[in-house]
Amino acid sequence: MSEPLPTVPNPSTPAPAPAARPARILVADDQADVLEALRLLLKRDGYAVVTAQSPAGALATLESEDVDLVLMDLNYARDTTSGKEGLDLLGRIRAQDASLPVVVMTAWGSVEGAVEAMRGGARDYVQKPWDNTRLLATLRTQLELGRALKRSRRLEEENQHLRRGQGGLPTMVSESRAMQPIRRLLERVAPSGANVLVTGEHGTGKEVVARLLHASSTRADRPFVAVNSGGLSEGVFESELFGHVKGAFTDAKTDRIGCFELADGGTLFLDEIGNMPLSQQAKLLRVLQTGELHPVGSSKTRRVDVRVVSATNVDLAKAVAEGRFREDLLYRLNTVELQLPALRERREDIPLLAAHFLAEHGRRYGRPAMRLSPSALEALLAYPWPGNVRELEHAVERALLMAAGDEVTAEDLLLKRAGREGPSRLEEMTLEEVERYLIERALARHEGNVSEAAKGLGLSRSALYRRLQYYGIKGAR
Numbered sequence: 001m002s003e004p005l006p007t008v009p010n011p012s013t014p015a016p017a018p019a020a021r022p023a024r025i026l027v028a029d030d031q032a033d034v035l036e037a038l039r040l041l042l043k044r045d046g047y048a049v050v051t052a053q054s055p056a057g058a059l060a061t062l063e064s065e066d067v068d069l070v071l072m073d074l075n076y077a078r079d080t081t082s083g084k085e086g087l088d089l090l091g092r093i094r095a096q097d098a099s100l101p102v103v104v105m106t107a108w109g110s111v112e113g114a115v116e117a118m119r120g121g122a123r124d125y126v127q128k129p130w131d132n133t134r135l136l137a138t139l140r141t142q143l144e145l146g147r148a149l150k151r152s153r154r155l156e157e158e159n160q161h162l163r164r165g166q167g168g169l170p171t172m173v174s175e176s177r178a179m180q181p182i183r184r185l186l187e188r189v190a191p192s193g194a195n196v197l198v199t200g201e202h203g204t205g206k207e208v209v210a211r212l213l214h215a216s217s218t219r220a221d222r223p224f225v226a227v228n229s230g231g232l233s234e235g236v237f238e239s240e241l242f243g244h245v246k247g248a249f250t251d252a253k254t255d256r257i258g259c260f261e262l263a264d265g266g267t268l269f270l271d272e273i274g275n276m277p278l279s280q281q282a283k284l285l286r287v288l289q290t291g292e293l294h295p296v297g298s299s300k301t302r303r304v305d306v307r308v309v310s311a312t313n314v315d316l317a318k319a320v321a322e323g324r325f326r327e328d329l330l331y332r333l334n335t336v337e338l339q340l341p342a343l344r345e346r347r348e349d350i351p352l353l354a355a356h357f358l359a360e361h362g363r364r365y366g367r368p369a370m371r372l373s374p375s376a377l378e379a380l381l382a383y384p385w386p387g388n389v390r391e392l393e394h395a396v397e398r399a400l401l402m403a404a405g406d407e408v409t410a411e412d413l414l415l416k417r418a419g420r421e422g423p424s425r426l427e428e429m430t431l432e433e434v435e436r437y438l439i440e441r442a443l444a445r446h447e448g449n450v451s452e453a454a455k456g457l458g459l460s461r462s463a464l465y466r467r468l469q470y471y472g473i474k475g476a477r
Contacts, residue, residue, distance in 0.1 A: 023143050024048045024065070028058040028072040028089070029105070034128075038071065045136055055089040062096060069143050070102045074113050083113035087120055094121040099149040101142040101374075105130070123374060141378075148377050151175065152355030172205075172212055173356045176346035182209075182338065189336050190216035195288075197273075197333045198311040200340030202474065203390030206311035207271065209338065213309055214267040222266030227259045228474065229284075229310075230275025231450075231465060237280045238296050242287070248297025260293055264304045272474065273333065274314025274325065275448075281326045288332045308333065343388040350380050353389060357396040358408065369406045379410035436471045439464070443473070 025047050027038045035051045042049045050065060052058040054076055061067065070093060074086030086104060093102055104125045106114040114125035123142045126135050172183065189196060190213045198206045207226065214224045232240050239248075243258030259268060276284070287293045288308065292301050310333045319325035343350065354372060362370040372380075376399070385391055399412040438457065446452035454464040468474075 022046055022048045023068045024050065025139065026050050026052065026058060026061055026065075026067045026070045026072075028052045028055070028070065030054065030073065030076045034073075041132060041135075042139075047139075055085055055092075058089060059092060059096075062093065062100075067100065068146060069139060070100060071105065071139065072102065073105045074117065075107075081107070081113075083116070086113075087117060090117055090120050090122055099146065101146040103138060103142055144381075145374050145377055148351035148381070149372075149374065152351045152372060152377075171356070172208065173353050174346065174349050175352060176348040178341045178346040179349065182340065185336070185338055186212060186216070189213070189338070191218060193217060193219070193307050194335040195308045195310075195333055196335065197316075197330075197337045198309065198340065199316075199337065200311075200313060201342050201388055202313055203388035204340040204342060205389045206340060207269065209340065210267070210269040210309040210311065214269075214307075217267070217307070219266045219307060223263050224267050224269065225259050225263040226269040226271060228272055229270040229280075230272030230312075231468070232276075232280070233462075234277070234279065238283060241284070242293045242295055244296035245298045248295075252297065255295075258293070258295065260287060260304045260306055261302065263306045265306075267307045267309055270308060270310040272312060273310040274312030274316055274319060278324070278326065281329050285326060285329045285332060288329070343385040343392065347381065350385075350392065351377055353392055354380050354396050357393045358400060361397045361400050365400060367400060367406075370400055370403065371407055373407045373409050375410040376408045376413055379413050379415055383415045432471075435467070436473070439467060439471065439473060 023046075025042055027035055027042070027049060028051070029035050029038075030053050032053070035053065039049045039051060050061055050067070052061050058070070058072065062070075072086060072089065074083035075081055076085045083106070090102060090104070093100060098121070101123045102121065104114055104117045104122045105128055106117075106125055107128050111125075111127070114122075114127075117125060123145070124138050126138060172179075172186075174183065186209070196210075196213060198209050200206055210226070211224060214220060227240065229241075238244075239252075239256060239258065241258050241260055243256050243261055244252050245255050246252055270284075287304075291305065292303050294301060314325075316325050316330050316334075320327045320330060343353075351372075354377070358370050358372060359368070362368045380392070380395075387394075395413055395415065396408075398414065399408045402414070403409070403412045439453070442453040442456045443450075446456065450464055450468075451461055454461045457464065459467075
């Protein structure tokens with residue numbers, strides 16, 4: 001009787017995280033009764049509160065204490081309503097820490113001053129007398145955006161350190177609780193050499209995990225070879241994976257080494273394994289069982305030592321039950337199974353990932369000083385990301401190219417328009433963008449079935465596969 005397969009912690013039920021410190025808010029106002037009312041309100045909602053009755057006192061507090069948000073009045077001298085003192089204070093706060101969220105308070109009927117403060121860098125404003133519910137909601141929103149900005153900047157510093165010290169080791173960008181079990185499992189499994197099955201929706205980062213498994217293993221100095229195993233036609237499958245000898249078939253002009261031999265001593269990444277036809281599954285299983293292969297047209301046996309990491313978005317247990325996937329092959333592939341959560345289940349990582357992609361593509365396009373504006377972060381956090389991390393990367397890359405200055409705004413991201421069909425969206429695209437968009441829509445309509453999508457697009461199956469390869473679109477079957 002075989003031993004039970006290792007089980008994987010469920011990312012949706014992570015271990016309890018240590019309690020975070022309460023957010024610290026500086027309230028600046030010249031009226032003692034206002035300060036006390038706000039102190040009691042914010043304390044009741046779980047915040048730590050420090051107060052100041054003058055601009056000088058507010059600046060002194062910011063120099064000596066760690067503050068997460070400033071809630072400040074615009075007027076401090078008695079009988080003045082110009083807001084000049086508050087605007088001066090706002091400028092000095094921004095000069096000290098541009099990422100610190102500032103919410104201004106203004107008397108009813110003095111919205112003009114609040115608008116000027118927003119132009120000067122304030123994130124939002126509330127009117128006096130304030131509505132408790134609206135005030136608390138505003139502060140919660142701005143605190144979340146402020147934390148996201150700080151995490152983004154810290155991530156870039158960490159990435160620079162990793163690039164200097166680890167020579168290109170793949171980086172898993174994650175701080176969310178949903179990803180912690182994944183990180184712990186990776187640390188345990190990577191050195192073992194065991195075969196790993198990585199599952200998850202399209203675009204969740206399965207190949208990144210595969211590369212990290214390889215780079216963290218004892219095979220790191222040997223080859224990492226990736227192949228879209230689900231996209232190989234019957235005629236080229238054996239030649240691609242096992243190689244062929246000269247004269248094995250009409251177009252075999254020279255010997256060719258297959259992916260298994262290329263990966264000998266290292267790691268072979270088989271992407272889209274769930275879309276592999278049954279006939280090909282049998283051939284793959286034989287090599288995994290014996291460690292031996294025969295190049296097409298050769299009678300010689302060649303032995304290989306390969307660690308196999310495979311990936312799929314298909315429910316393989318269901319595919320086995322339906323007779324579409326071999327159970328014995330599944331057992332060979334999933335010595336350990338690692339399930340990646342969708343991006344919507346790890347929303348805390350969105351600002352970190354966005355900052356990572358912005359820095360990465362900024363270097364590529366010669367715009368290393370690019371940064372995300374608060375409005376861009378807010379749009380990123382509000383978007384559902386059906387295409388997961390891959391869609392986020394494409395959105396950030398596109399926004400970087402569209403941004404006029406050194407700051408990416410919500411408008412640059414085009415997220416609202418990207419989620420809307422119709423001529424107004426198509427008119428703004430290049431021909432390549434339109435083609436990619438229509439291909440992705442056709443695949444979505446036909447649940448990844450290449451044959452059906454090709455028919456709908458008026459293409460042959462091979463022509464569609466060439467376009468999938470050109471645009472780097474994965475997940476077809």
